[in-house]
Amino acid sequence: MKPAPFDYLRAETLEEALEALHQAGTEARVLAGGQSLLPMLNMRLARPALLVDIMPIAALREVADAAGALRIGAGIRQAALQARPGLARQQPLLAAALPWVGHAQTRSRGTLCGSVAHADPSAEIPLVLVAMGGHVHLRSRRGARRVAAEEFFTGMMATTRAEEEMIEAITLPHAAPDSGHAFREVGRRHGDFAITACAAVVDARSARLAVGGVADRPVARALPLPSDPALEDALEQFAWSLEARDDLHATAAYRRHLVRRLGRAVLEEAAACRA
Amino acid sequence: MPRLKAGQRHWLHLTLNGKAVEGEAEPRLLLSDFLRYELGATGTHVGCEHGVCGACTVQIDGAPARACLTLAVQMEGAAIRTVEGLAPAPDRLSILQEAFREHHGLQCGFCTPGILMSLDAFLREHRRPNEAALREVLSGHLCRCTGYAPILRAALAAAERLAKEAGDA
Numbered sequence: 061m062k063p064a065p066f067d068y069l070r071a072e073t074l075e076e077a078l079e080a081l082h083q084a085g086t087e088a089r090v091l092a093g094g095q096s097l098l099p100m101l102n103m104r105l106a107r108p109a110l111l112v113d114i115m116p117i118a119a120l121r122e123v124a125d126a127a128g129a130l131r132i133g134a135g136i137r138q139a140a141l142q143a144r145p146g147l148a149r150q151q152p153l154l155a156a157a158l159p160w161v162g163h164a165q166t167r168s169r170g171t172l173c174g175s176v177a178h179a180d181p182s183a184e185i186p187l188v189l190v191a192m193g194g195h196v197h198l199r200s201r202r203g204a205r206r207v208a209a210e211e212f213f214t215g216m217m218a219t220t221r222a223e224e225e226m227i228e229a230i231t232l233p234h235a236a237p238d239s240g241h242a243f244r245e246v247g248r249r250h251g252d253f254a255i256t257a258c259a260a261v262v263d264a265r266s267a268r269l270a271v272g273g274v275a276d277r278p279v280a281r282a283l284p285l286p287s288d289p290a291l292e293d294a295l296e297q298f299a300w301s302l303e304a305r306d307d308l309h310a311t312a313a314y315r316r317h318l319v320r321r322l323g324r325a326v327l328e329e330a331a332a333c334r335a
Numbered sequence: 336m337p338r339l340k341a342g343q344r345h346w347l348h349l350t351l352n353g354k355a356v357e358g359e360a361e362p363r364l365l366l367s368d369f370l371r372y373e374l375g376a377t378g379t380h381v382g383c384e385h386g387v388c389g390a391c392t393v394q395i396d397g398a399p400a401r402a403c404l405t406l407a408v409q410m411e412g413a414a415i416r417t418v419e420g421l422a423p424a425p426d427r428l429s430i431l432q433e434a435f436r437e438h439h440g441l442q443c444g445f446c447t448p449g450i451l452m453s454l455d456a457f458l459r460e461h462r463r464p465n466e467a468a469l470r471e472v473l474s475g476h477l478c479r480c481t482g483y484a485p486i487l488r489a490a491l492a493a494a495e496r497l498a499k500e501a502g503d504a
């Protein structure tokens with residue numbers, strides 16, 4: 061349970077980090093808060109030759125309102141964002157989900173972008189990013205690009221991030237004025253990864269449900285409003301489309317059940333908090 | 336900063352329980368092992384080494400964190416507080432420690448240092464915590480002995496004592 065040897069570079073500037081990632085390619089991993097990466101290193105599921113610590117980089121430690129969205133830099137820790145004044149008003153879904161991310165003892169160090177980079181299919185932050193239609197901002201020595209959250213996650217801990225790219229920030233559109241949001245998850249114990257997590261965004265004309273922990277990535281879908289009798293069938297179809305699997309924690313059938321029940325519950329809750 | 340080479344030991348400077356300390360660490364050395372083997376501070380316990388059990392919880396710059404999910408080399412210049420730093424004097428327990436003793440908040444004591452460090456940080460910021468909030472803090476720790484109820488009682492008692500001492504009881 062100790063990491064295999066690696067070099068460690070404390071990057072002071074973005075340029076320094078990008079140069080190191082460029083030179084090392086697949087051999088390097090970005091280290092931010094370390095709350096997803098360190099377990100992987102300790103269990104030797106990852107054996108990088110180089111860790112590039114990006115936490116000293118001042119430019120990555122910014123949270124900013126940018127064109128109706130919240131831009132969260134790669135150096136922002138989960139606990140720091142949780143304490144941001146006005147978060148529940150601008151980002152009610154994120155504010156509702158953050159207390160479910162790990163424990164207080166890991167949120168103190170873990171970053172939002174780190175959780176996105178890790179791309180665990182049951183993690184809360186990637187789910188919120190997909191539910192809100194957010195973006196991932198990637199940068200390498202060759203340039204920068206922006207990827208929609210739904211295209212970023214491609215499978216179990218797999219993303220479209222290229223070898224030498226790093227996540228520089230994520231952006232989440234602010235909640236629309238007449239919209240309601242809700243988040244719920246079911247796990248064995250508080251702080252465990254979710255067996256199933258559901259996030260809903262509802263406005264006057266549309267409803268959107270995102271589900272984590274069932275498919276190999278977080279998946280969002282537009283659904284009928286909770287008042288529409290068509291919702292029942294749509295939820296049923298959504299639940300089956302996620303191709304749930306049995307594992308140690310729950311059966312596929314239980315996960316489908318949770319998508320139907322938890323899905324309806326968050327949609328109703330989101331619709332109710334609009335009113 | 337130069338790249339720290341794998342397999343070589345590098346000097347680190349940090350503060351442990353208010354005192355400036357230094358020690359050597361390979362890049363892959365975990366903070367938990369650095370504390371125990373390099374600095375000799377064995378009060379911090381190690382259980383799972385992947386962030387689940389909470390035994391290794393220390394305070395880094397005031398916030399509770401897992402020492403097993405932190406590299407020693409990340410701690411250059413940081414202020415670490417461990418269970419050794421809680422007692423005000425060698426022959427006196429802190430209010431929180433005293434409450435654990437009174438309310439049987441520990442049996443084997445394996446989980447205790449981590450739980451104390453989480454609760455100490457929490458009680459500093461929450462003068463009048465409710466039981467639900469304390470349960471939430473404890474959810475980050477596993478205890479195989481007590482069943483948690485005595486720990487909860489100890490934490491509530493400590494909170495009350497601390498509030499009284501601060502004069503806002």
Ligand code: FES
Pocket residue numbers: 380381382383384385386387388389390391392401402403404
């Ligand atoms: S040893 Fe660190 S959480 Fe278990």
Ligand code: FES
Pocket residue numbers: 440441442443444445446447477478479480481
């Ligand atoms: S007192 Fe033995 S594990 Fe908690």
